[in-house]
Amino acid sequence: MVPAVDAATLKELESALRGSILLRGGEGYDQARRVWNGMIDKRPLAIVRVAGVAGIRASVRFAQTHGLPVAIRGGGHNVAGSAVCDDGLVIDLAAMKSIRVDPLARRARAEGGVLWGEYDHETQAFGLASPGGAVSTTGIAGLTLGGGFGYLSRMYGLACDNLISADVVTASGGFVTASEDSNPDLFWALRGGGGNFGVVTSFEYQLQPVQHVLTGFVAFPFAMADAVLKRFREVALEAPDHRVWFAGALQLPHIGKVAAVVMSHFGAEEEGWQALRPIRELGSILFDTVARVPYCVMQRQLDANSPKGQRHYWKSAYLSELSDEVIGLILTAMENTAGDLDQVMIETHGGAISRTAKDATAFEHRQVRFNLGIFGICTNPALDQPAIAWARSLYQQILPHSTGGTYVNYLSEGDDVHTAYSDARFSRLARIKARYDPGNLFRFNHNIAPA
Numbered sequence: 001m002v003p004a005v006d007a008a009t010l011k012e013l014e015s016a017l018r019g020s021i022l023l024r025g026g027e028g029y030d031q032a033r034r035v036w037n038g039m040i041d042k043r044p045l046a047i048v049r050v051a052g053v054a055g056i057r058a059s060v061r062f063a064q065t066h067g068l069p070v071a072i073r074g075g076g077h078n079v080a081g082s083a084v085c086d087d088g089l090v091i092d093l094a095a096m097k098s099i100r101v102d103p104l105a106r107r108a109r110a111e112g113g114v115l116w117g118e119y120d121h122e123t124q125a126f127g128l129a130s131p132g133g134a135v136s137t138t139g140i141a142g143l144t145l146g147g148g149f150g151y152l153s154r155m156y157g158l159a160c161d162n163l164i165s166a167d168v169v170t171a172s173g174g175f176v177t178a179s180e181d182s183n184p185d186l187f188w189a190l191r192g193g194g195g196n197f198g199v200v201t202s203f204e205y206q207l208q209p210v211q212h213v214l215t216g217f218v219a220f221p222f223a224m225a226d227a228v229l230k231r232f233r234e235v236a237l238e239a240p241d242h243r244v245w246f247a248g249a250l251q252l253p254h255i256g257k258v259a260a261v262v263m264s265h266f267g268a269e270e271e272g273w274q275a276l277r278p279i280r281e282l283g284s285i286l287f288d289t290v291a292r293v294p295y296c297v298m299q300r301q302l303d304a305n306s307p308k309g310q311r312h313y314w315k316s317a318y319l320s321e322l323s324d325e326v327i328g329l330i331l332t333a334m335e336n337t338a339g340d341l342d343q344v345m346i347e348t349h350g351g352a353i354s355r356t357a358k359d360a361t362a363f364e365h366r367q368v369r370f371n372l373g374i375f376g377i378c379t380n381p382a383l384d385q386p387a388i389a390w391a392r393s394l395y396q397q398i399l400p401h402s403t404g405g406t407y408v409n410y411l412s413e414g415d416d417v418h419t420a421y422s423d424a425r426f427s428r429l430a431r432i433k434a435r436y437d438p439g440n441l442f443r444f445n446h447n448i449a450p451a
């Protein structure tokens, strides 16, 4: 039971901030409580739009004093809607956008409200980039804290593997820096353990030289999906680290069901065109966007497929192999979709992700080959339950063919967070949680209860 805190008391917090507080019924509140997933409809007691670390510390202390649970909002993209909550306090970092690039040291520091598109814009001014998500409107915070897979990951690792340090406001309102040398237990947990351990006010990343890339998607009629997914499997398994393939079976507005592959090739251009040949040879291409483009263009190429407000329910499963049986299950499910935009995406892992030591970070799944995302998506609330049932059903059929593990950042509301970690890793995370947040103040996340 969340204690009642009246509006006048909440307004007192405002005097301790450079930011502002949005209260129920007040201007801007309804817009501010909305997140990317249109299925989420939470009504926090208040949303605190902080402008800096001082405001975050004041908000955390206020929440402790009044017994209010806290949700932390970075980019607001998490499908579970854990950036917002019912009745508690939302600390919203959307206004915290500072990004400082040090091109000589090849490092960048970015505040917790930065989105990947904003980060890429600044770092690309120097021809540099860090592995980030494949959609430019996703927050750096949630993505990095859960692991963070992107086009550069087979070359340079996950987003969390490129984290050098993080500044954190803890549940007591204290402030610590986490790195290999300072609070290393916290630093370990922040790299894959999600938003459980405090409010990360800024992230310091390693940068890599990246400029142009040969990238795009090639789409085929859905009737060819079996051949497309099997050819994708061949090219994906043979790919060097500087090339990554995704595949999907999806429903596109005004087009209908298609099968598609996405290639991103960071090596010599001619080699990339050669690598694309086995895909193009399948013929009957509906559209083909592959071109040599600046890095930021690649980072936005899937944005249109992921607009804010559509209604999502996700399941995911890591696979050691993409067997004919799994392809068959995907195709049958896609023939019998329930949501008007249901889709399945397959990401390829391996490369630098697998070469990082298993226990170097809290992220668990370093040896898998594929991550299968099963996305129940609809535009009409009447289709919510059918889309959810569709995603759950396909997941249950895939489960015996999977490693049993899931990606914490793809878990939906109510999913078991334990599936994202082994028992040993989960226990270690719970012990670190007990040290930094013993009262579970930060519980609106894929929650790891304090040991």
Ligand SMILES: Cc1cc2nc3c(=O)[nH]c(=O)nc-3n(C[C@H](O)[C@H](O)[C@H](O)COP(=O)(O)OP(=O)(O)OC[C@H]3O[C@@H](n4cnc5c(N)ncnc54)[C@H](O)[C@@H]3O)c2cc1C
Binding pocket: 036, 071, 072, 073, 074, 075, 076, 077, 078, 079, 081, 082, 083, 093, 112, 113, 132, 133, 134, 135, 137, 138, 139, 140, 141, 142, 143, 144, 145, 146, 147, 148, 149, 150, 194, 195, 196, 198, 199, 200, 201, 306, 409, 410, 444, 445, 446
């Ligand atoms: C369209 C789309 C594309 C995606 N693409 C990818 C992809 O390519 N690769 C990939 O790995 N993942 C991807 N994801 C998943 C993504 O990693 C998660 O949704 C992630 O949680 C988003 O981070 P956010 O900051 O936007 O989310 P939020 O919803 O703001 O936050 C997610 C969780 O992180 C915590 N959190 C947020 N900010 C902070 C902070 N500053 N300090 C502490 N905790 C914080 C909160 O507890 C919250 O529970 C994608 C998601 C979407 C919707």
